[in-house]
Amino acid sequence: GENVEQHPSTLSVQEGDSAVIKCTYSDSASNYFPWYKQELGKGPQLIIDIRSNVGEKKDQRIAVTLNKTAKHFSLHITETQPEDSAVYFCAATSGGSYIPTFGRGTSLIVHP
Amino acid sequence: GAGVSQSPSNKVTEKGKDVELRCDPISGHTALYWYRQSLGQGLEFLIYFQGNSAPDKSGLPSDRFSAERTGGSVSTLTIQRTQQEDSAVYLCASSLGGSDERYFGAGTRLSVL
Numbered sequence: 001g002e003n004v005e006q007h008p009s010t011l012s013v014q015e016g017d018s019a020v021i022k023c024t025y026s027d028s029a030s031n032y033f034p035w036y037k038q039e040l041g042k043g044p045q046l047i048i049d050i051r052s053n054v055g056e057k058k059d060q061r062i063a064v065t066l067n068k069t070a071k072h073f074s075l076h077i078t079e080t081q082p083e084d085s086a087v088y089f090c091a092a093t094s095g096g097s098y099i100p101t102f103g104r105g106t107s108l109i110v111h112p
Numbered sequence: 113g114a115g116v117s118q119s120p121s122n123k124v125t126e127k128g129k130d131v132e133l134r135c136d137p138i139s140g141h142t143a144l145y146w147y148r149q150s151l152g153q154g155l156e157f158l159i160y161f162q163g164n165s166a167p168d169k170s171g172l173p174s175d176r177f178s179a180e181r182t183g184g185s186v187s188t189l190t191i192q193r194t195q196q197e198d199s200a201v202y203l204c205a206s207s208l209g210g211s212d213e214r215y216f217g218a219g220t221r222l223s224v225l
Contacts, residue, residue, distance in 0.1 A: 006154075036216075043116070043203055043216030044155070089154060098143065098210030099168065102154040 002027040004092050006103025014111050019080050021106045023090035024072040032093040033073050034100065035064060039086045047088075048075070080110045114138075116217035118204050124223045125194055133189045133220045137206030145214065146179055146189050149201040158202075161187065162210050194224045 003026040013019050025033075031052040036044035050057045050064045050073065057064050061080075066073040073092075077084055087107050091100035117136040125131050137144050146158040157171035161181045172178070176194075181187040191198055201221050205214040 004154075009152075034213075041218065043205070043218050045216065046213050049213075091155075098162070099145070099157050099160055099171075100214075101157075102147075104152070104154040 002030060002092055002094050002101040004090060004101050004103045006090050006106060008106060009104065010107045010109070012109045012111065013080055015080060015082060017080055019077045019084070019108055019110075021075045021088055021090070021108070022072060023074070023092075023103050024070075025092040025101075026071065027092070027094045028068075028071065029095045030071075030092040031095045032100070033064070033066060034091050034093075035075050036089045036091070036102075037086045038089065038105075044089055077108075080108075082110050082112050084108060085110045116204055116206050116215050118202075118217035118220050120220060121218065122221045122223075124225065126225055127196060128193055130190065130192045131194055131222065133191075133202050133204075133222070135187045135189070135204030135206075135217060137185065137187070137204070138215055139185075141206035141208055141215075142184065143207045143210050143212070143214075144181055144187050145205045145207075146187070147203040147205065148173075149203055149219070151200075155203065158189070160210075191222075194222075196224050198222060199224045 034049035038044040063076040090103045093100040142163045144161040147155040160168040176192045179189045201219040203219045205216045
């Protein structure tokens, strides 16, 4: 089955800096890669996703890149703000499956 | 309701007791998922319901865990003879179809003493 590794487990940045979270996956058949943000006491919320026919996708301060050859994808947050502080999860879904495999999460702390 | 609703939000139980966790998905969503989130861990898939199809139970960790979905809407996750290692946050999610965006509830935090 699919295996997703996520790094780092904790990331601390100053407000205004950029943050990058990286994930690798094992199944070359995976074709859908969502990113979720989980705030304290809440369920994960989808913030951006990318499919395997696209190399990069951007939504305001958030961007995701995908390298299918290397089987890794990354989340980039620019101009970080304190409200970006949360746990971020990456996930990968194999073609034909409706069950994403999640990474272990990255706790992002943005210091004002 | 506007989102996925889970109840109770917190549950404390004694080892060996049975517990039931409830999930109300977004109206009209045919797909429903249960996940377990242990401290410092990712989301562990438990079970997936899609319409009237047989559920995918491949993630259930033991036969003490079971789930049902009545009328294609509300789902109940049951854990029998709870153990301390069952302590975790249990998350439910729903989506319009299997390939659509998943909406998560806030979860039920289960503590087994």
